[in-house]
Amino acid sequence: MRLRKSRSPKGTGKIKGATGSSGSRITGVGGYRPERVIPNSEIVDAIDSSDEWIRERSGITERRFARPDESVVDMAEAASKGAIAMAGIDQSDIDAVLVATVTHPYQTPAAAPILADRFDLRCAAFDISAACAGYCHGISLASDMVRGGSASNVLVVGVEKLSDFTDMTDRSTAFIFGDGAGAAIVSRSDKTKIGPTVWGSEGDSWQTIMQRESWTEFRGNDEKTWPTIGMEGHKVFRWAVWGMAPVAQKAMEAAGVKASDLDAFIPHQANMRIIDAM
Incomplete structure (x- = not known):
């Protein structure tokens, strides 16, 4: 008795290339600022400073702090809704979610897949830990993903809850940091294009x-x-x-x-x- 060998379908012998677009563009943006406003007068005593000193040194007059029960993902969700609405797409059209943050309190899981779940998405989702440069990194990566063909619409969010990680008695940081979120949808485009990125690290x-x-x-x-x-x-x-x-x-x-x-x-x-x- 001879067993017949099973045969897999023959391919072309060549790996298919990704089918992207010649360009990408930001089709929608959204933002979220917490309701609680913290004026300079509320923090000066703890750092032995004054409203005048802070204004002269930084130009800052106030900042926003999130509620204790308001998370990085909550703020990211609020900003994302605005970006999705402006882009005029359905949330199911999103192919990837990128969240730039250094204040998500969990080492794992990342904030991005949790945010994706808020929109009933099972797409690629990951965090970018690049602090101040994180959002720009996200836009550049999203643009490359769209042009490379791995996504047609990418949700990019920059969000921080720095009030959770600020020493309110530290004169060098207490008056600078605040909380909030910004979001953008990066989509395919054969006309308008996101320009080249220049980036690095030190x-x-x-x-x-x-x-x-x-x-x-x-x-x-x-x-x-x-x-x-x-x-x-x-x-x-x-x-x-x-x-x-x-x-x-x-x-x-x-x-x-x-x-x-x-x-x-x-x-x-x-x-x-x-x-x-x-």
Whole structure:
């Protein structure tokens, strides 16, 4: 008795390429700001400062704090609804969810798949841990996904609940950080296109802005209560002013435009002193 070998269907011998589009564009945006407004007057006593000092040093007059029961995912969901509505798509049309955050309190699971579940999605979903640069990283990755063919519509969210990780007695950070979320839908487009990305990293400056304590330092240590974000303000200022402007110039050169061609310049909103200096 001879057994007949099963045969799998013959292929072409060539791997099919992804079918993307020639370009991508932002079709919708949304934002969420918590209801609670924190004016400078509410934080000055704890850092031995004044409203005038904070305004002069940063240009900041107020910030928003989320409710204790309001999570990163809650804020991301609210911002996402606005972006989806503006894009004019159904939530089922979303092929991937990218969430840029460093304040989701769980090491795992990531915030993105939880957010995707809020919209009954089972698509690709992952977090981006790149702090201030996270949202821009997300837009660039989403654009590449759309152009590469792995997605037609990507939901990108930048969200932070920094009030959970801020030492309100720290003079260098207490008046700067706040909470909120912004979202965008990046979709296929054969006409309007998202321009090229210029990005990089400077790991040698890792101690300039960092979570002061690693999670493992809390194991068996009753003196440590909760991790907070620390910052060397003067170094950050110099780094931002002298580092961001050249990168912006390179981005314009890559896109083939000049500063005079721009209708809007939207920098990272660290504070007004940094923005004005740039």
